[in-house]
Amino acid sequence: MSKLSPWSKRSAAIGSIAFLCAALFVACSDDDSSFATRPSDWSSSSVCDDCDDGSSSSAKSSSSSVKSSSSAKSSSSSVELSSSSRIGCKTETEDNCEYGELVDDRDGQTYKTVKIGDQWWMAENLNYAFTDVPYSFREITSDSTSWCYDNDSDNCxxxxxxxxxxxxxxSVGIWSGxxxxxxxxxxCSPTYPVRGICxxxxxxxxxxxWDVLFTxxxxxxxxxxxxxxxxxGWDDYYTHIGNGTDVFGFSALPxxxxxxxxxxxxxxxxxxxFWSSTEYDSDYGNAVSMAYAFDYAVLSKEEKPAGISVRCIQN
Structure with missing residues (x-):
């Protein structure tokens, strides 16, 4: 696991507290209430010792290439800290963010991209349909290891x-090793950067x-x-916080x-x-979380067979 920055240390501490609270809740209740009362109900203390989450499955390989309107590269070592960068590039009346376009030749889908600091990020969640790979966790099975919310294609x-x-x-090395x-x-011992499914x-x-982005x-x-x-789109019934300002064009959806x-x-x-490529341990991967109930972002650990969103960053 890579060394954490001060932001990650703060986030990890918050995430660990939320995780422990969730684990205690699971131990006391069998219901499936939402994060409004259970902040992380797919991050439980149970070990996924009988999962097949696609890590040993074979799949069809497909070629992929990307077209972008910018050749700028992301950087984990250069952080812009000017007051203007923290203010953002969007207001209610103007949008001065620097956008690009990413075309995934595997399926022809086009994604909006945005430059934040020195990094280029996807401004939408990945929607590549990695299917025909079986999933099994305890009694739960699926013919896919990627899903649309409620299995509704409109949600994808x-x-x-x-x-x-x-x-x-x-993990099966279709697009890179x-x-x-x-x-x-x-x-595992990944070689960074990890292309993964991007x-x-x-x-x-x-x-x-992620640390660079949040800094x-x-x-x-x-x-x-x-x-x-x-x-x-963000709920604000309990907290009156809810929606964000999206002043950098990242547009994180709930x-x-x-x-x-x-x-x-x-x-x-x-x-x-959103998944991180940094592993937490054999059963958990790192992820970053944003919520309706607070303004900050946290580093959390999520069980590897859970279904979570992906945002990609340019090499």
Whole structure:
């Protein structure tokens, strides 16, 4: 596991507390209530010791290439900390963000991209349909290791797809060998950057790259989530926080995710969670989370067979 920055240390501490609370809740209740009362109900303390999340499955290989309107490269070592970078590039009346376009030749889908600091990010969640790979966790099975919320294709158009950590890392080595064998029940040694399931020329961000993003947009303000969350769709019934300002064009949507317990889809309008390519341990991958109830972003650990969103960053 890579060394954590001060932001990650703070986030890890918050995430660990949320995780422990969730584990205690699971121990006391059998219901499937939302993150409004259970902040992380697919991150439980149970070990996924009988999962097949696609980490050892074979799949059809397909070629992929990317076209982008910019040749700028992302950087995990250069952080812009000017006051203008923290203010953002969008207001209610003007949008001065620098956008690009990413075409995934595997399926022809086009994604909006945005430059934040020195990094180029997808401004939408990945929606590449990695299918025909069986999933099994306890009694729950599926013919796919990527899903649309509620198995509704319209939600894939809206939110992108959810992926297990093994598939996000491309553990079977279809597109690159950098994340090969990074599945459940094992410690892996990826070679960074990990392309994973991302289109060619892009990769799954690691903890350090997420750190750079949050430092640029937050600058220690603890409002990383607020400025990256979309301006609509977030629940605010309990907290009156809800929507973000999206002043950097990142447009994080409250997608929720897919639990590996019961295979249920949970917490639409409450949470946005994105995989990191940095492993936590043999059973958990790192992820970053934004929520309806707070303005900051946290580093959390999520069980590898859970279905979570993917945002890619340019090489």
């Amino acid at each position: 158009t809206k939110y992108g797809r959810f992926y297990t950590w093994a598939i996000a890392m491309d 950098n994340g090969k064998d990074c599945g459940s029940d094992k410690i 289109p060619e020329g892009w990769h799954l961000p690691d903890n350090g790259e 640029v947009v937050g600058g220690g303000s603890k409002e990383e989530g607020k400025v990256l969350k979309s301006t609509s 997608t929720g995710g897919r639990s590996c317990y019961g295979g249920k889809f949970n917490n639409e309008s409450f949470y946005a969670i």
